[in-house]
Amino acid sequence: MENLIIEATQYTPKIDFNAKSQSLSIVGKSYPENTFEYYEPVIVWITEFLSNVSDDIITLYLDLEYLNSSSLKAYFDIFDLLEAAHNEGKKVQIEWVFDADNDICEETGEDFMEDFKSLDIKLVVKG
Amino acid sequence: MNISKIRTIMQEEGIVFSFSGMISQSLTSFMVETAKNQLEEQGEDAKTTRTMFSIAIEQLQNIMSYSKNKDTSNSSKYISPGVILIGVDIDKDKYYISSSNEIDEDDKIRITQKMEYINSFEKSELRKVLREKLRSAEDKHERGAGVGFIEMAKRSSEELEYDFETVGEKLYFHIKTYI
Numbered sequence: 001m002e003n004l005i006i007e008a009t010q011y012t013p014k015i016d017f018n019a020k021s022q023s024l025s026i027v028g029k030s031y032p033e034n035t036f037e038y039y040e041p042v043i044v045w046i047t048e049f050l051s052n053v054s055d056d057i058i059t060l061y062l063d064l065e066y067l068n069s070s071s072l073k074a075y076f077d078i079f080d081l082l083e084a085a086h087n088e089g090k091k092v093q094i095e096w097v098f099d100a101d102n103d104i105c106e107e108t109g110e111d112f113m114e115d116f117k118s119l120d121i122k123l124v125v126k127g
Numbered sequence: 128m129n130i131s132k133i134r135t136i137m138q139e140e141g142i143v144f145s146f147s148g149m150i151s152q153s154l155t156s157f158m159v160e161t162a163k164n165q166l167e168e169q170g171e172d173a174k175t176t177r178t179m180f181s182i183a184i185e186q187l188q189n190i191m192s193y194s195k196n197k198d199t200s201n202s203s204k205y206i207s208p209g210v211i212l213i214g215v216d217i218d219k220d221k222y223y224i225s226s227s228n229e230i231d232e233d234d235k236i237r238i239t240q241k242m243e244y245i246n247s248f249e250k251s252e253l254r255k256v257l258r259e260k261l262r263s264a265e266d267k268h269e270r271g272a273g274v275g276f277i278e279m280a281k282r283s284s285e286e287l288e289y290d291f292e293t294v295g296e297k298l299y300f301h302i303k304t305y306i
Contacts, residue, residue, distance in 0.1 A: 011156045031184050033152040033191055033205065035271065066177070068184050069257075069278040070271040076261045101173040104181065104282075111258055 001052070004045045012038060013064060019049055025061040035070035043077060050085045058082075058090060063097040063126070067108065079116050086119055094121045141215035149198070151206045155187040162213050166222075178282045178306045179213065179222055185275040186226040186302065187211060192271060194228035221284065222306040230300045235291055238300060245276055246286045253281040279304050 001019040008014035013028030024046070032038040050058075060082065067075065079094075086092045096109035109123045137145065144162045146154075159180050166176045190209035191197065197207035209228035216223050230238070248256055257277045260266060266273025279302075280287050288303040 010160070011152070031156075031188070033155075033188060066180065068181075068188065069274045070188075072257075072278075073261050073264070073267065073271075073274070102177065103174055104177050107254075111254065115258055115262065 001049060004042070006042075015042060017045060017049070022053065022056055022058045023061070024049075024059065025063075027061075027063040029066045030064060030071040030074075031066065031068035032071070035068070035074055039071075039074040039077075043074075043081070046078060046081050050081060050090070053085070053090055055091070058085070058092050060092070060094045061097065062095065064108075065099070065102065065105065072108070075112070076115075079112060079119065083116050083119055092119060094119060095124050096121055097124045097126055099126050140212070141217055142212050143215065144213040145211070147210040148208065149206050150187055150190050150194075150209050150211070152191065152204060155184065155191070158187070158211070159183045171222075175222065175306055179224060181282050182224045182279050182304050182306070183211065183213065185279050186224055186304070188271070189275050190226060190228045193230065193234065195230055216305065219305065223303055224306070225301065225303040227299055227301045229297055230291075232298060234300070235298065238289070241276055242287055242289050245280045248280075250281070253277060257281060282306075 003019055004015060004017040006012075006015040008028045011029060011031045013026050013030050015026050017024045060078075062075075064075075082092050082094065096112065098105035098109060106123065106125075109121070113119075113121045113123070136142075143165065144158070146158060162183060163176055163180050166179060187209075190211070191205045191207050194207035194209050197205045199205050207228065209226060211224070211226045213222065213224050215221070245253070245256075257274055260274050260277060276287065283304045283306065285305045288305075290301050292299045292301065
């Protein structure tokens, strides 16, 4: 399977998904106007990836400084996919990374932990 | 043209940032990033700055998606007329973000219901309300999750202030959110 790399813009994050190492990383801000259109290839890639993933650990590294409300929904959908994979016995690890002074991002991470209790989500404070 | 009149009003209203005209995604990004830098230079703390950034984006993207007379000719990229103000309320000693756009008569009922629903909750409950809406996706549409007002209310220190104004044959929606 091919890797997925999408460069960052001023309002969309850098996406770097490596199929072989099973390490997925999203870094930056996310407030596109056409959020679902923007995330569609991301969701499609993850869906295909999860359908033929190995037994090794899958890691998702999320360092998202800011998410607008429609992006929150997109990440809810991504977490849904990962939760389904986890329920099928796949090993999924999520790192939710935020700056120490970014209360909003920390709170969002806590909300995801609360909503996806079965998933292994670690909150990681930067620097 | 009497620009000093506008300057006087801006001083009286504590406005630190304003724009009136066609709002696009690239302009939204430019405006919020500029306003963010401005607040940081004034020594505002990270939380105030980030809250302003978040509320301003929700208001601007609402205008883009819902304003009457939006230009949708370029498929998914909308450009819509509206006004946005970021200012300091002297009495409350708080920042506010306020915006205005023209709407359809039908939208008035829909917006009023949404506002009353959101303002019926305590601040502490809104975090849960937002998550339930995201999970159920009941208000989701092509361009958003339909939760922008809840996100604003969650970030705001007060209830969402809003009103409607009829000018001739036009109907305007105004919203004011305090940090």
